[in-house]
Amino acid sequence: MVLAGVLLAVLLPIPEPLFPPTDLLHVTISVRELNGRELLRIGEIHDVQNHHLESLTYYEQALASFRRNKRHRDEAVALFKIGSVMERQGRREAAAARLEESLRLFEKFPAHPMYPFALLTLGRVSAWLGAREQAGRLFERARDRFLQAGDLQGLGTSKLQLGLLWISDGRTGEGVNLLQETLKDAQARRDDNQALAASLALGDGWWVAGDLAAALPYYREALTMARRQQQPRFEAQLLHRLSALLEAMGQPERAIEFAESAVTSYRLLRDPSGEAAAWTLLANLLSQVGEEQRADDARERALLLYQHQQIVVHAIP
Numbered sequence: 001m002v003l004a005g006v007l008l009a010v011l012l013p014i015p016e017p018l019f020p021p022t023d024l025l026h027v028t029i030s031v032r033e034l035n036g037r038e039l040l041r042i043g044e045i046h047d048v049q050n051h052h053l054e055s056l057t058y059y060e061q062a063l064a065s066f067r068r069n070k071r072h073r074d075e076a077v078a079l080f081k082i083g084s085v086m087e088r089q090g091r092r093e094a095a096a097a098r099l100e101e102s103l104r105l106f107e108k109f110p111a112h113p114m115y116p117f118a119l120l121t122l123g124r125v126s127a128w129l130g131a132r133e134q135a136g137r138l139f140e141r142a143r144d145r146f147l148q149a150g151d152l153q154g155l156g157t158s159k160l161q162l163g164l165l166w167i168s169d170g171r172t173g174e175g176v177n178l179l180q181e182t183l184k185d186a187q188a189r190r191d192d193n194q195a196l197a198a199s200l201a202l203g204d205g206w207w208v209a210g211d212l213a214a215a216l217p218y219y220r221e222a223l224t225m226a227r228r229q230q231q232p233r234f235e236a237q238l239l240h241r242l243s244a245l246l247e248a249m250g251q252p253e254r255a256i257e258f259a260e261s262a263v264t265s266y267r268l269l270r271d272p273s274g275e276a277a278a279w280t281l282l283a284n285l286l287s288q289v290g291e292e293q294r295a296d297d298a299r300e301r302a303l304l305l306y307q308h309q310q311i312v313v314h315a316i317p
Contacts, residue, residue: 034302035066036074043081052085057083073112080118087125102184116145122157127165156182156185156194160201167205179205196225203241212249212312219245236265240278243285252288259285276305 034042043058060099063078065071079102086095099122106115123138139162139226159182182199203218219242226234243258259282266274283298 019201032214034061036071036078039065040074040078040081047081047085050088050127052089052205056082056085064209070106074107076102076109076112076118077114078122080103081112082127083118085093086122087121096122096129099125110145113149113150113151113257116142116149116151116154119145120154120161123161127161132169136162136169139165143167153191153194156186156191156198158217163209164201166207168208172209175205176202176209176268180283186199192225192229195231196222196231200212200234201239207245207248212245215245216242216249232265232269233271236262236269236271236274236278239265240274240281244276247281247285247288252285256285256289257280272305272308276302279305 032251035303039058039062043055043062046055047056050134059082063075063082065076066078077097083095083098083102086092086098089095102118103122105113105119106112109115119138119177123135125133125143126138127135136300137177139158141269143155143162144157146152146158159178162180163175163182163296165175166172167180179198179202183195183202186192186194186198199218199222203215203222204214206212206218219238223235223238223242226232226238235300239258239262243262246252246255246258262278263275263282277297279302283295286292286298
């Protein structure tokens with residue numbers, strides 16, 4: 001299992017007319033058809049808000065426009081963006097197909113700044129789909145492209161992905177060295193976001209390698225950085241990881257405190273999926289220390305959240 005380290009305005013509704021239509025007043029509205037780049041931009045606005053269906057609609061329309069006009073460079077960008085959204089939706093097979101199309105076009109424009117990001121994204125998708133050798137090659141190509149472009153942050157991101165892949169493939173020493181190198185580089189550049197990502201990746205890497213004690217200080221340091229940088233989503237994820245790690249280390253009493261904090265953090269983020277998972281973890285921990293009444297309450301809270309999510313999903317037309 002690959003534990004990923006890291007590595008993310010709305011359109012207002014059309015208002016009602018300011019005046020009712022009448023026989024005495026005729027209003028002619030001229031609507032210009034949006035071009036591909038305008039459609040792409042609207043998709044990006046929805047994308048940053050995680051409006052996946054809306055962003056895909058506009059990206060697909062942009063793609064059709066680019067294809068009609070034989071704008072292959074822009075076509076590659078649209079395909080990459082569609083694949084990226086599909087990855088976040090968990091539609092990895094479909095994402096891989098779009099990303100592969102994108103890369104075939106990007107190969108004609110090797111200096112395009114989006115090219116290494118497409119390599120990186122397809123690498124992640126390939127790893128999830130079990131094509132680990134292909135993922136490694138894609139991460140290495142992305143690393144080389146970022147290096148050529150002088151994009152140090154992109155370079156660091158590709159090295160984090162590659163290091164985690166190496167560790168999960170049993171190349172622990174090489175992977176840890178690459179992750180530590182990335183952490184030191186981020187610290188030297190004072191790139192707090194990437195330093196946080198690297199610390200998280202090192203915690204994940206040591207956990208995958210089976211050295212739980214080595215993972216613990218990296219998770220703690222990452223939690224400190226997330227709080228200092230006021231990144232509540234990272235904080236919630238790290239609280240959950242620390243709780244699960246301490247459980248795996250046979251320390252349920254210490255793990256309970258982190259699980260309770262994770263529940264609170266996810267609730268403040270209005271993330272019912274994360275909160276439900278944290279309640280489930282807390283229920284297991286409470287059972288281990290003999291607090292069955294509190295464990296039952298935690299399980300009930302988790303169940304209610306899961307049921308609510310199912311109702312919402314099935315209510316979508």
